[in-house]
Amino acid sequence: MKILVVGTLAFDNIETPFGKAERIVGGAANYIALSASYFTNCIDIVSIIGNDFPEDYLNFLDKRGINTRGIEKVKNKKSFSWTGRYHLDMNTRDTLATDLNVLEDFNPKIPNNADTPDILMLGNLTPSVQLSVLNQMKERPQLVVLDTMNFWMDTQLETLLEVLKGVDVLTINDEEARQLSGEYSLKKASKRILDMGPKYLIIKKGENGALLFNENMIFFAPALPLEDVFDPTGAGDTFAGGFIGHLAKSETFSFDNFKTALIHGSVMASFCVEDFGPKRLIKLKPTEINNRLQQFIDIVQFTHS
Amino acid sequence: MKILVVGTLAFDNIETPFGKAERIVGGAANYIALSASYFTNCIDIVSIIGNDFPEDYLNFLDKRGINTRGIEKVKNKKSFSWTGRYHLDMNTRDTLATDLNVLEDFNPKIPNNADTPDILMLGNLTPSVQLSVLNQMKERPQLVVLDTMNFWMDTQLETLLEVLKGVDVLTINDEEARQLSGEYSLKKASKRILDMGPKYLIIKKGENGALLFNENMIFFAPALPLEDVFDPTGAGDTFAGGFIGHLAKSETFSFDNFKTALIHGSVMASFCVEDFGPKRLIKLKPTEINNRLQQFIDIVQFTHS
Numbered sequence: 001m002k003i004l005v006v007g008t009l010a011f012d013n014i015e016t017p018f019g020k021a022e023r024i025v026g027g028a029a030n031y032i033a034l035s036a037s038y039f040t041n042c043i044d045i046v047s048i049i050g051n052d053f054p055e056d057y058l059n060f061l062d063k064r065g066i067n068t069r070g071i072e073k074v075k076n077k078k079s080f081s082w083t084g085r086y087h088l089d090m091n092t093r094d095t096l097a098t099d100l101n102v103l104e105d106f107n108p109k110i111p112n113n114a115d116t117p118d119i120l121m122l123g124n125l126t127p128s129v130q131l132s133v134l135n136q137m138k139e140r141p142q143l144v145v146l147d148t149m150n151f152w153m154d155t156q157l158e159t160l161l162e163v164l165k166g167v168d169v170l171t172i173n174d175e176e177a178r179q180l181s182g183e184y185s186l187k188k189a190s191k192r193i194l195d196m197g198p199k200y201l202i203i204k205k206g207e208n209g210a211l212l213f214n215e216n217m218i219f220f221a222p223a224l225p226l227e228d229v230f231d232p233t234g235a236g237d238t239f240a241g242g243f244i245g246h247l248a249k250s251e252t253f254s255f256d257n258f259k260t261a262l263i264h265g266s267v268m269a270s271f272c273v274e275d276f277g278p279k280r281l282i283k284l285k286p287t288e289i290n291n292r293l294q295q296f297i298d299i300v301q302f303t304h305s
Numbered sequence: 306m307k308i309l310v311v312g313t314l315a316f317d318n319i320e321t322p323f324g325k326a327e328r329i330v331g332g333a334a335n336y337i338a339l340s341a342s343y344f345t346n347c348i349d350i351v352s353i354i355g356n357d358f359p360e361d362y363l364n365f366l367d368k369r370g371i372n373t374r375g376i377e378k379v380k381n382k383k384s385f386s387w388t389g390r391y392h393l394d395m396n397t398r399d400t401l402a403t404d405l406n407v408l409e410d411f412n413p414k415i416p417n418n419a420d421t422p423d424i425l426m427l428g429n430l431t432p433s434v435q436l437s438v439l440n441q442m443k444e445r446p447q448l449v450v451l452d453t454m455n456f457w458m459d460t461q462l463e464t465l466l467e468v469l470k471g472v473d474v475l476t477i478n479d480e481e482a483r484q485l486s487g488e489y490s491l492k493k494a495s496k497r498i499l500d501m502g503p504k505y506l507i508i509k510k511g512e513n514g515a516l517l518f519n520e521n522m523i524f525f526a527p528a529l530p531l532e533d534v535f536d537p538t539g540a541g542d543t544f545a546g547g548f549i550g551h552l553a554k555s556e557t558f559s560f561d562n563f564k565t566a567l568i569h570g571s572v573m574a575s576f577c578v579e580d581f582g583p584k585r586l587i588k589l590k591p592t593e594i595n596n597r598l599q600q601f602i603d604i605v606q607f608t609h610s
Contacts (some may be wrong), residue, residue, distance in 0.1 A: 184393060187530040208513040220604045221526045225492040225516060259607040299306060299525045300605040301566040
């Protein structure tokens with residue numbers, strides 16, 4: 001199955017209680033595509049970069065089956081850059097700087113052949129940009145997955161609600177689910193949000209796992225307790241990448257297969273946090289993924305009679 | 306198997322965002338024994354009450370197979386009372402008043418026949434009281450389970466560490482695990498704490514489930530997303546009661562059976578929070594417990610190949 005990922009490519013400057021790293025190649029589209037590329041090699045990225053983005057990295061993506069033809073290169077501008085500092089709990093962070101640079105002008109044009117994906121993944125972006133991408137699809141993708149954040153709920157709620165009508169799966173965190181729905185109980189929140197358009201809602205809870213809801217069912221994917229969470233940057237996107245990667249590979253859009261996909265997303269996210277940026281993701285081995293998957297199976301399995 | 310529960314009986318005054326309730330019969334021993342009584346009817350309580358504690362309630366406990374002979378009645382004093390207010394997140398609360406009353410003089414004497422339990426459950430109490438109970442056991446119980454809290458880590462750490470040496474299972478919440486171990490990562494925290502004596506550590510995470518650790522293994526029990534968490538008072542004790550209740554019924558102390566016991570604890574706790582105090586627990590039906598257990602099985606089950 002063909003995947004189209006629309007999202008940012010960026011330089012991240014990251015400070016955690018464990019250390020500091022500068023000009024790490026990040027961005028939602030990067031993490032999503034990289035993570036999905038462990039399951040399928042038919043992925044397009046649509047994004048925008050400046051004159052400072054490393055050509056080597058684009059070549060690396062190409063070699064992993066990630067087509068970079070849809071990445072617009074702006075000659076006289078710099079790439080989008082984010083600087084942030086994580087607190088000790090690693091679930092909260094302060095944004096120290098957001099340099100939009102090329103992102104200010106991002107008006108994605110989906111290349112021919114990239115506009116007929118089976119799965120469209122809209123990474124966290126201005127809702128109006130997400131809407132423009134949706135409208136450029138030649139035909140309705142079989143599955144549209146959307147990520148967003150509280151900032152867009154604060155500033156562009158109306159457009160966001162418009163986008164949500166065209167979406168199959170929404171991925172947000174627990175605080176965002178509460179904000180979007182106005183409900184504290186996540187179960188009640190899920191009902192409100194599913195009324196807004198999405199058929200599935202994934203609520204990401206960081207070190208507390210993730211929940212999948214549809215109209216009638218709930219599934220819970222645990223997070224694996226790790227020795228150290230080194231850097232959570234990109235974990236949510238990596239999760240989404242594993243999720244759509246598994247779906248593209250298995251070609252089945254049932255609730256049952258969504259559950260398995262959620263676990264694959266969690267597996268990939270558990271690697272992401274083990275090193276700065278996408279370092280750990282770049283050199284994963286299939287056996288590592290399989291072993292980690294087994295850990296996710298074991299951690300919730302019990303005997304009942 | 307015989308269970309001995311040592312802990313408080315109390316009146317609770319509870320305020321939540323959903324309402325207010327006064328003089329609810331609570332206390333750790335109450336929730337633990339009540340919850341365990343759905344699995345076994347060979348339970349002793351050792352506790353202390355004042356002249357204001359309802360005789361009817363003691364009769365009710367007796368009828369459920371909970372022997373109340375070890376409950377000391379003080380004629381000229383009042384029962385222990387706790388007043389608290391929950392925040393919207395239901396995970397945090399302010400204690401508005403703690404009236405120790407009879408609890409000031411609590412120096413438990415374990416009655417004959419109650420001092421040979423198979424399972425000893427030490428509810429959250431002054432560590433020196435917990436130690437005195439441990440020392441009164443005629444022979445070492447097959448399983449000693451201990452609950453404690455941050456307050457004792459702040460004020461009686463040395464005695465608490467002494468108690469921990471004689472304990473098989475410690476149940477605390479995530480913040481307490483971090484405080485006791487000095488480690489932020491729960492995996493690292495578990496290693497430190499298991500070095501202090503307990504062979505098993507249960508970390509309770511409220512609406513985010515519970516973790517079970519031994520030296521080499523980890524198990525995760527989810528919490529069920531509920532429409533409403535009405536009142537979390539007693540949920541941790543109810544969890545412990547379901548845990549030891551299942552163990553007493555199944556008579557097997559393996560890691561595998563501990564996992565199943567953890568799920569039973571979670572099932573019982575999920576009922577506890579649905580109404581004020583032990584209201585929901587008092588009139589549970591076996592079919593309700595079985596249906597809820599099936600929900601806990603379903604919520605984490607997925608296909609993998």
